[in-house]
Amino acid sequence: MGKIDVYPTTAWSAGTGCHGGCGQNLFVEDGKLVKVEGNEDHPWNQGRSCPRALAMTQYVYHEDRITEPLIRVGERGEGKFEPISWDEALDYCEEKMGAIRDEHGAESVIFVQGTGRDIGGPITFLAYSYGSPNWVQLGLSGHSCYTPRLGAMKTTLGEFAVADCSQFLEKRYDDPEWEAPEYIIVWGQNPPNTCPDGFYGPWIVDCMQRGSKIISVDPRNTWMSTRAEYHLQIRPGTDGALALGMLNIIIEEGIYDKDFVEKWVDGFDAIKERAAEYPLDKVAAITEIPAADIQAAARAYANAKQAAIQWGVPIDMCPDGTAVAHAISCLWTVTGNIDIPGGQVIAKPAFGVTAYPFSSEELVELYGKDLVERMNEKRIGADIYPMYKHFRGWASPDVTIEQIETGNPYPIKGAWIQTANVIGGQAARAKFHYDAMKKLDFVAIVDLFHNPTTMALADIILPAATFPEKNSFRSWWTPMDSIKKRVQVGECRSDWEINFELAKRFNPEGLQRWATVIDYFDERMEPSGMTFDELDAKGGWAMSPEGPGRPYRRHEKGHLRADGKPGFNTPSGKVELYNKSFESWGMDPLPFYTEPPQSEASTPELFKKYPLVMITGARSNLFFHSEHRQIPWLREKEPDPTVEIHPDTAKEYGIYDGEWIHLENDMGHIKRKALISLKVKPNHVQTLHGWFKPEAEGAEPNLFNVWDYQVNQIIPGPQASKSGFGGGQYKTTLVRLAKISEGGA
Ligand SMILES: Nc1nc2c(c(=O)[nH]1)N[C@H]1C(S)=C(S)[C@@H](COP(=O)(O)OP(=O)(O)OC[C@H]3O[C@@H](n4cnc5c(=O)[nH]c(N)nc54)[C@H](O)[C@@H]3O)O[C@H]1N2
Ligand SMILES: Nc1nc2c(c(=O)[nH]1)N[C@H]1C(S)=C(S)[C@@H](COP(=O)(O)OP(=O)(O)OC[C@H]3O[C@@H](n4cnc5c(=O)[nH]c(N)nc54)[C@H](O)[C@@H]3O)O[C@H]1N2
Ligand SMILES: [Mo]
Numbered sequence: 001m002g003k004i005d006v007y008p009t010t011a012w013s014a015g016t017g018c019h020g021g022c023g024q025n026l027f028v029e030d031g032k033l034v035k036v037e038g039n040e041d042h043p044w045n046q047g048r049s050c051p052r053a054l055a056m057t058q059y060v061y062h063e064d065r066i067t068e069p070l071i072r073v074g075e076r077g078e079g080k081f082e083p084i085s086w087d088e089a090l091d092y093c094e095e096k097m098g099a100i101r102d103e104h105g106a107e108s109v110i111f112v113q114g115t116g117r118d119i120g121g122p123i124t125f126l127a128y129s130y131g132s133p134n135w136v137q138l139g140l141s142g143h144s145c146y147t148p149r150l151g152a153m154k155t156t157l158g159e160f161a162v163a164d165c166s167q168f169l170e171k172r173y174d175d176p177e178w179e180a181p182e183y184i185i186v187w188g189q190n191p192p193n194t195c196p197d198g199f200y201g202p203w204i205v206d207c208m209q210r211g212s213k214i215i216s217v218d219p220r221n222t223w224m225s226t227r228a229e230y231h232l233q234i235r236p237g238t239d240g241a242l243a244l245g246m247l248n249i250i251i252e253e254g255i256y257d258k259d260f261v262e263k264w265v266d267g268f269d270a271i272k273e274r275a276a277e278y279p280l281d282k283v284a285a286i287t288e289i290p291a292a293d294i295q296a297a298a299r300a301y302a303n304a305k306q307a308a309i310q311w312g313v314p315i316d317m318c319p320d321g322t323a324v325a326h327a328i329s330c331l332w333t334v335t336g337n338i339d340i341p342g343g344q345v346i347a348k349p350a351f352g353v354t355a356y357p358f359s360s361e362e363l364v365e366l367y368g369k370d371l372v373e374r375m376n377e378k379r380i381g382a383d384i385y386p387m388y389k390h391f392r393g394w395a396s397p398d399v400t401i402e403q404i405e406t407g408n409p410y411p412i413k414g415a416w417i418q419t420a421n422v423i424g425g426q427a428a429r430a431k432f433h434y435d436a437m438k439k440l441d442f443v444a445i446v447d448l449f450h451n452p453t454t455m456a457l458a459d460i461i462l463p464a465a466t467f468p469e470k471n472s473f474r475s476w477w478t479p480m481d482s483i484k485k486r487v488q489v490g491e492c493r494s495d496w497e498i499n500f501e502l503a504k505r506f507n508p509e510g511l512q513r514w515a516t517v518i519d520y521f522d523e524r525m526e527p528s529g530m531t532f533d534e535l536d537a538k539g540g541w542a543m544s545p546e547g548p549g550r551p552y553r554r555h556e557k558g559h560l561r562a563d564g565k566p567g568f569n570t571p572s573g574k575v576e577l578y579n580k581s582f583e584s585w586g587m588d589p590l591p592f593y594t595e596p597p598q599s600e601a602s603t604p605e606l607f608k609k610y611p612l613v614m615i616t617g618a619r620s621n622l623f624f625h626s627e628h629r630q631i632p633w634l635r636e637k638e639p640d641p642t643v644e645i646h647p648d649t650a651k652e653y654g655i656y657d658g659e660w661i662h663l664e665n666d667m668g669h670i671k672r673k674a675l676i677s678l679k680v681k682p683n684h685v686q687t688l689h690g691w692f693k694p695e696a697e698g699a700e701p702n703l704f705n706v707w708d709y710q711v712n713q714i715i716p717g718p719q720a721s722k723s724g725f726g727g728g729q730y731k732t733t734l735v736r737l738a739k740i741s742e743g744g745a
Pocket of ligand 2: 018019115116145187188189190191193194195196217218219220222234235236237238239311312313314315615616617618619620621622623624625731
């Protein structure tokens with residue numbers, strides 16, 4: 001046995017797959033990773049690890065990992081690929097993408113990512129250097145993941161905010177300034193399993209251990225809801241009505257923070273009037289939550305000295321998700337729970353460092369005025385949906401796939417796919433995406449394993465590195481972390497390195513100021529006064545010093561505005577609950593509720609045929625979306641895709657526990673193993689998305705059995721939210737159960 005060295009680093013992306021942030025210790029022996037363990041010195045996770053981090057060695061050295069660039073040699077879908085060198089691979093991409101740019105314009109190549117991994121930096125770097133404005137989470141209907149919430153926060157508060165679990169303070173729970181929230185509303189989130197969006201889920205449990213009580217808003221019985229003081233067992237997709245109903249109670253009963261409202265809120269009267277359209281009885285009927293529970297929970301939250309809301313992706317997946325997020329943000333605003341310990345803490349990246357430019361000024365400086373002008377002209381969906389034009393640089397996923405299909409107003413010829421399994425997990429209407437994407441002339445995929453998307457579509461596959469194999473940095477939100485390369489597997493390269501090399505081929509002059517990616521990191525990290533290596537030498541993490549970069553009450557101290565005056569970072573200096581940005585973009589300036597597009601009320605005929613509301617994608621902590629099914633330690637705990645069915649419903653259909661059945665609607669059917677469970681109400685079922693079987697035949701038509709298991713085949717596309725953001729029907733599709741006929745398995 002050789003000597004084992006232990007190196008601290010930060011987990012983000014490949015391996016754990018996740019939104020990242022955990023300090024992990026890598027145990028390395030003779031250049032090989034032998035163990036991963038939580039780093040106790042890291043303030044984020046304080047020594048803890050998730051199952052996926054603990055199984056890292058099985059992931060990194062898995063025999064199915066793609067460890068060299070592969071080029072397709074057979075027909076698309078035949079599964080025939082051959083290894084080529086990196087030089088050949090990059091030459092090939094340069095040639096193909098260059099030809100599309102010459103013939104059709106750079107906008108004819110789309111740049112596709114999945115969720116918030118370590119990818120926003122590298123993929124925009126490549127897309128913008130190449131010249132395309134079309135950066136998109138293809139298939140994520142309504143872009144229903146965090147962006148709707150971000151949009152509502154930025155336009156009302158001028159900032160982003162998260163539940164304050166002391167994460168912005170080094171000493172964490174021991175910092176005397178911090179106070180535990182008296183109540184935390186855990187709203188459509190499953191924190192112990194998910195750790196999303198710069199938030200470590202177990203922090204909620206830490207707060208509970210320090211006295212926080214829970215109000216759970218969840219249609220299911222979960223670990224959290226069964227420990228909650230109030231469980232509001234909501235009908236999926238009706239969160240907007242609940243938020244407005246609670247707001248109405250709080251305003252009517254006068255239990256809002258009058259001083260805060262007077263001083264810092266713009267549009268209170270208008271909000272009051274809008275909330276009055278949601279009286280308790282009406283809201284109880286819409287949400288299927290007993291009126292008394294809604295009332296008690298609203299009072300508990302409003303009467304607490306400090307209270308927080310921690311929300312999840314089901315908010316975005318409500319129809320008009322942006323409006324729902326707006327409604328919820330009104331709750332924390334009128335109760336004055338902003339910018340105080342134990343409320344919503346204003347979230348800014350440590351030292352103001354970001355991995356890639358967010359502002360137009362910075363974009364102009366890096367990529368030129370021409371690109372930025374073209375971004376709005378050519379970005380797909382920007383002419384249709386106001387928020388694609390005005391908020392963040394995304395293209396609309398729903399419009400993009402239509403445009404691939406129709407070629408209007410201009411053709412889409414190529415796709416660069418990096419960190420996304422479009423067909424196997426991300427896309428609603430999975431088959432429609434499959435058919436449309438087959439028409440592309442060129443598809444490059446950067447991934448670590450084969451999946452249904454690589455098999456069906458890839459012309460070339462570039463092998464990506466896991467987090468122990470790469471250099472990168474992270475500042476979402478705090479601390480700022482270094483991610484330092486400690487091992488090498490085959491010829492795998494980091495996403496940053498791959499994109500940096502290819503980007504240089506498309507824009508050699510613009511990018512010559514950086515010789516290596518580390519030079520680029522150093523430049524971005526300049527506001528911290530540290531280089532990448534200096535940060536790493538300090539243990540790999542650092543937080544903003546005392547002052548404007550730190551909580552609390554920054555709006556009173558003049559720490560939020562460029563002019564240094566007290567107030568919020570909005571034109572009026574107040575929290576603009578009457579949303580003037582929305583108004584100027586032609587949207588409703590006040591929050592509202594929309595009934596889900598499929599439901600007893602909106603589609604009674606369909607409901608007769610398909611009377612069960614299907615919730616999908618309540619996350620398992622073993623898997624990240626469609627990943628990890630090939631990792632033995634994880635898969636053995638959850639070998640098959642199951643569907644949670646209430647015992648009464650199972651009885652009605654005559655289904656036994658463990659029976660293989662179909663979930664079906666007019667779009668088709670998929671297979672699931674019945675899991676009879678009290679987690680769901682009788683009129684709901686719940687199933688995890690992203691299932692395919694990596695051990696099955698990969699070549700078409702099989703594609704790792706994806707068409708047997710891919711629930712997104714029966715999830716419809718958008719019923720366009722007015723903003724374009726929100727409304728993916730991942731939690732509200734109607735289905736029924738069916739027995740699999742003899743021999744039909
Ligand atoms: N039915 C249903 N569908 C859903 C959801 C739901 O709730 N229900 N949720 C939706 C949501 S919120 C989201 S955000 C999307 C997410 O969808 P995706 O982000 O596409 O999720 P994955 O299926 O994990 O696919 C990611 C792919 O990237 C690869 N990968 C992982 N890490 C890295 C890396 O560091 N570098 C590179 N190059 N590749 C990497 C993985 O191997 C995998 O093939 O899914 C959506 N789909
Ligand atoms: N282990 C693991 N972690 C992950 C992921 C993963 O795949 N695996 N995915 C990552 C991604 S991209 C995301 S977006 C996040 C998502 O993670 P979360 O935001 O936590 O969302 P979900 O797990 O989809 O659902 C959370 C809870 O909401 C409930 N719910 C379902 N529908 C509704 C509804 O209409 N209203 C309300 N109020 N509640 C509802 C579900 O029953 C579930 O218990 O997790 C991230 N973290
Ligand atoms: Mo997501």
